[in-house]
Amino acid sequence: MKLNRLAQYVSLACGGLAAIAVPTFAADNSDETVERIEVTGSRIKRIDMEGASPITTITADELAKSGFSTVGDALRSSNLNAFGSWGGGSNNGWGSQATVQLKGASAFHTLTLLDGKRMAKSPVMDGGAANINTIPMAAVERIEILTDGASAIYGTDAIAGVVNIILKKDFEGIQFDARMDRPTQEGGDSSNMSFTGGLDSEKGHLVFTVEHYESQKIMQKDRWYTRPFVKEGGNPEDYQDWVNISPTGRVLTQGDAGGWVYSTPFSNSDKSCADVYGEAFIGSLIDSDYPGDTLCAYDYTQAAATSVGQTRNNTLIHYSYELTDSIELTARAYWASNETKDISAPVPASISIPEGLPAYTTPEGLELVELVADPSAGMNYRFDTAGDRVAEHHDNIYDFLIGLDGSAENFDWDVAVNYNKYDNYTWGTGYQLKGATTDLVGHWDEDTNSFVGWDPRDPNSALPPGATANYDKRMSASYLDVNGGLSFNLFELPAGDVGMYIGASYREETLDSKVDALAEAGQIVGGNGGSGGAGERDVKAAYFEVVLPIIDSLELNLAGRYDDYSDFGGTFNPQVSIRYNVIDSLLLRGSWGTGFRAPTLSDLYQGTSEGFGYIKNYLNCYKEGEDIDTCDRWDYGATRTGGNEALKPEESESYNIGVVWEVTDEINLSVDYWSLETTNLISELDASEIVRTQAKLWELADANGEPRPDVSSVYPGTSISQIGNGKIDYVVSQKLNVGLSEREGIDVKLGAGFGSDYGDFKFGLGWSYFLKYKSSYSQAGAQILSDDYAGREDTPAHRINLTADYSFGDHALSYFGNYIGSQKSWDIVEGSWDAEAGETADDGQLYEVDSVFYHNLTYTYTLPWNNSISLGVTNLTDEDPKFKYDGTYNGNLYDIRGRTYWAGFRQSF
Template sequence: MRFNKVAKLVSLACSGMVAVSAPVYAAETEESVERIEVTGSRIKRIDMEGASPITTITADELAKSGFSTVGDALRSSNLNAFGSWGGGSNNGWGSQSTVQLKGASAFHTLTLLDGKRMAKSPVMDGGAANINTIPMAAVERIEILTDGASAIYGTDAIAGVVNIILKKDFEGVQFDARLDRPEQTGGDSSNLSFTGGLNSDKGHLVFTVEHYEQQKIMQKDRWYTQPFVVEGGDPNDYQDWVNISPTGRVLTQGGAGGWVYSAPFSNSDKSCSDVYGDAFLGPLDDSDYPGDTLCAYDYTRAAATSTDQTRNNTLIHYNYEITDQIELTARAYWASNETIDISAPVPASISIPNGLPAYTTDEGLDLVELVADPDAGMNYRFDTAGDRVAEHHDNIYDILVGLDGSTDNLDWDISFNYNKYDNYTWGTGYQLKGATTDLVGQWNDQTNSFEGWDPRDPNSEMPAGATANYDKRMAATYVDINGGLSFELFELPGGAAGMYVGASYREESLDSKVAALAEAGQIVGGNGGSGGEGERDVTAGYFEMAMPILDNLELNLAGRYDEYSDFGGTFNPQVSVRYNLIEPLLLRASWGTGFRAPTLSDLYQGTSEGFGYIKNYLNCYEQGESIDSCSRWDYGPTRTGGNEELQPEESESYNLGVVWEISDQVNISLDYWSLETTNLIDSLGASEIVRTQAKLWEAADAAGVARPDVSTIYPGTEISRLGNGKIDYVVSQKLNVGLSEREGIDVKVGAGFDSDYGDFNFGLGWSYFLKYKSSYSSAGVQILSDDEAGREGTPDHRVNLTADYSYGDHVVSYFGNFIGSQKSWDVVDGSWDPDAGQTEDDGKLYEIDSIFYHNLTYTYTLPWNNSISLGVTNLTDEDPQFAYDGTYDADLYDIRGRTYWAGFRQSF
């Protein structure tokens, strides 16, 4: 390829997970130098270190870090500042894993496979790629661009780009095997891979197959996910417990019964565990609703924290020189994941309008009366029906065919990419809404006994007919055609100005359905409703210009216009510059805008229902309590859906950086970045909708006018309440309601030293947040928060450390992952003195401690083209760091604990 003198720098990459590139000048000759396409640009060049910061992680560095999967390695990167989803149980995302650059949404990080868009997961509404599907054995390196790149790649590249480069030059045969065994129960994993490569005069074929398995971790297997009472709490008060559910066995009286909630029996000598089994606690009081009692449920005995996983991946990559000037590239990729998600039995409510009489069973259990009322019922944990089990089956098909060519005057490329992501979920152990009402028996006055099923009585067997499946099918399909030309424009003092112009056409479709009963809201205990149906096409035109104004100064311009068939068009420019102040010192800067298009699910999603805690501001207001200091919580469903009126999310970002080659062995880079996002798509939280309604009531009552509905402020929202003021359900929908401001510094240091006693390499990656502000909604107004960097869930420090020592056939490697401390939003009890006139604002905020994970790896290369590796991850067996209420952030912290592993490689 001819593109001469586009750049004057080559990279020196230091070993380690946080590899750093440092610039040196290339010789001023016309000799042929291979040019490659670097993430963030379609113009091929001889350098890796440019106007935008790129971190490169090689396959060797991935292995030395101690991680067995690409997902685990990326999630432990300091660039994944606030952590990201890595899979978990009791939710629709159990099979998924993501990466979130700059602490932004996973939907703001674009994932590429060899520079082409990776299939988006319909499980995540088509907004992000599932990095659990990437085979470790097929990866040559990963390039992480921490700059906005919508001008190059279009939608989703707001916070940056992760480009996974696959092996293409491998020759021979290689087998890899690895076993991971945690010290604590659960989480065992194993993987086996085969890689083969063939060369000919004109072609090259690489073939990879990988199999991976991981066992689940049950909540009962970790002390911190078992039930406990908060420090200083009352063990008789449900509100002071962590990791239990209020839905165990609870009578819910209607209006005729005074709206009282009560345990179903009154024997003072019996506990809930005596009556219903070891998983039940109480009877407990409820300080939020004095007079209420309940039999709570320990769901951790049955529920899993992580999932059982089985993954199979196959990849074929083929290159063939059709002529001296035309090369064919073909790739076929298939991934199949099976994930078993085990959740505790369904927590549900049984409507019993005819009530239940008080009587004493043959076993001496004194049952409490349920007074007949239209709203009378019972909150009931269906442990008698077994656990909920969701089998997630994910299949990805990705086919790429491309041609690259060159003439004396230009380079050209064209590619066709088809990918499809199918997900099918088979869910068992759920409940058919309303069916249990018909199964409840009644008192027979003639026999003076209760006939049929009495849900209060543990010895009364529930008849069949209440259980149901919760099945889902999701399919996302993408067809992408890209092409472009690269050519020289004119001569500048630093060389020839080059330009790339291109165009693309993409078709997207989403077909997401749940079983008819689930779609109608008749299945209790499921999650993740219909993603809806939709399709669209996207046409784009784009350009890049690289202008070497001087030998040591290069200006880059880029722009892209995308036209969407469903909401219109958007144009995004980018400007970047790099300047060598002196030979070893590179200065760089960039500015650009970005966008994320609403996904098809954002636009057309059907109604889905999720359960959680909702702060009941309306109840507080009606009881004469302050709305702002309300502490009443209810547990109930929130129903959400799509909105066809959504507009794209938008961003503006810039970067200022310096790269300095201090010596031949030491280099450093420092980048200051800023990212502002507006028009963010989100569903309003149920508590905010209830709070807004309460504020509207308060204002209307003060003015003596009719109370307006919350839908006048937030269109499409709704609140339903029971007669006692408890929340029945809340309806929300997706809206363009958010904005954020972020600023930070990324530092990379690399060093390497050779000696008679072995070779040493060191690396450091440090990400520091200077500012993080996000908006919140208040009665229709978006208010930008105070700086949240360093607060709970948003650590301002993330550090990776690497160190390698190699001597002959022996290599010892270290990887460290530091997560900074965080100040909680909770004030420590007793840290302020009301007698001294202090208020809660004078109290001390609870601090979540920092944590440092350490991984060690030892590799010995044997003389028969093979090697063995031994390692330990989380060497010091760190538990998660906990919030004030005893919970932890699963996106940030490890739950496997200290894990030993052994690996073997054989090459031929």
């Protein structure tokens, strides 16, 4: 029967992450009974594996052959993860997390399911996405990726698509797996072990998995591209021409009485900052943005990590039992524990010293520069004397499911209760207590004619106790979901029965995210990931799905879902899809639907958090008579953000048109064109945009002779604070519904498989090509849709996966390739245009971020005692990340481990 042959071909034709969900076309006339299956994106079980929406299936065997040791690494390397996604970097509150982002959309727009049920969302990511780092590789049977909107089926978050992780349920016996990975570059070693067992009885089946994984951190000093360096053609004496250093090393910050000058704390011409404060300090440097300023910069890469060290433990139990001939019980328990150690460089902070500091020469001969007494006088100080910041993240997930599936004479039914809870606790040490250092600074004693106490300018003056503090966080998110439905035939058409599914669900969500009292009050300097807030809500939903066989070769699907949220109200989302078999070997399909993402509880109720970064000081440019639009003055300051209870849902509209063609019995091809538009996107305004808008408001008001309005008149809830010399102190923002985007692309999948006397060959191609990517930006209160970003920096137009497998007897060799296309930068290559000839920068040559091709190889030898050994290498050619014009790189896209050799062993009983 052709149906069964093609179903088998799904696993035979295509290996690796470019796996093709091969079409199953109209079955021939046969008395053979064919089991109906449920596929991702539909609640109605059907015979056909290929429906109106595109689905890519990756089996456990293909995951292993791709060379990756974790589900997270495998998904992030898929061509469907177009613009890359977060993989668990260091120096932030997300160190323990990893995500997948279909169609280049937000991680919050990809719904992750575990056996068709919502996976626990991480409170670390504000309850907006699942942490795929918590999924045990050994428990996975396959992964189904639906690249179509599915809010009509699943509700919130399924805007860009759905990742459904299907767990092993039919395994029988015992299996032990072990693997170790060793990069050729420093850091990043990893190891994992798993134990899987399955028991069968006449009516029941039990599968359990235990997995342990650990990895080592990679320090920033371990890679040449994260160490400090001077830009090509730059001035090594100018801070602005350095990459990977911080201006907060040792810097006196004069107040008004001192002329607002920033200066190196000592004046010895024969000494460098490294001579005085240690090898991590660079300078003395000038700052071309502020002529006359000097500073001792700091090499934070000596102490900071790029990736975290992790230890993960997972346990999963799945049990099914036939209560009667028509009722089956399903129970599942899942526990995951992650421990992550995140090391950051010592705190960069400022010390207020209103009494000033006198100029004098220390006994060691260091000539200290005077800090003139002034209310705004102080010192930017890297607290290397207090040690590194260390954040230990502890993630625990508990997930319990119990469900019943049954059948009666005229209908099938199902009911399930799913509860999951995600707890995160962070113990942070090495942070600074705000304001405490002011009281610790010593003074000049006129009687002894010497300095008494701590002098932060003097490296030989010890920092007294009382400057440091902990930064601790506790986050918890829980979800209780009760759902059920009925599946039945409405009536019969000439081409077959009209099937319908109706269902309803009730969900309770809670979020409780807090930092310690001092951090909540803004008294801890150097922390990150502030309070996510606290809140709860319930969601009621009713949904339906109808399948209408219009004629033998034409099927129409209708679906709709109404969700009612207790905090913002209701939303209805329909979906229409159609599939048409032109001939047995050629399928046409199309779909249209709307989607939504509900604001998370953190979006609504998040407390104020503070983050530091560079802010363009448009106000200072305007004050100095410079053009606002061409301003190039940058300050390092804080941005304070928080939630907004007035937020509305994000909304989307998507459609897909595709063709699936069985070229021959051995070759299959599918091509899908898709479009996705999103509106009301929730985002935090960029601090520089808030400052720019304020400058524009001042410019307009001054031109009209009117009072200067505040930026909050355009962006409610925002404000700006400056210090006396006009530098940005901090900017206050909040979350708003201010974004929109337009995306279009083509996904191509090709699979082929051939048998011969010399072995079996399988090949696969997955190609994702972006035709358009436009995203809005805010400009003085208006939302401006950008030019097309597809193929520009951070948004590669091309992502390609290639797979090839060869097996002969007990030997198997597999290849996986991951291609990331080049990206045209926004930067003009210096010297590519002639300013004296009157040409503008737009006439110059844009810098291009190079493409990269990663290659993985895996060899497996099956031994005669139910065991096997595997040897492999990932990133065979030892590719480095590809760099932007300023020397930085996109950590979401590129591999930093470098060439990595690995070995694995499997024993089955």
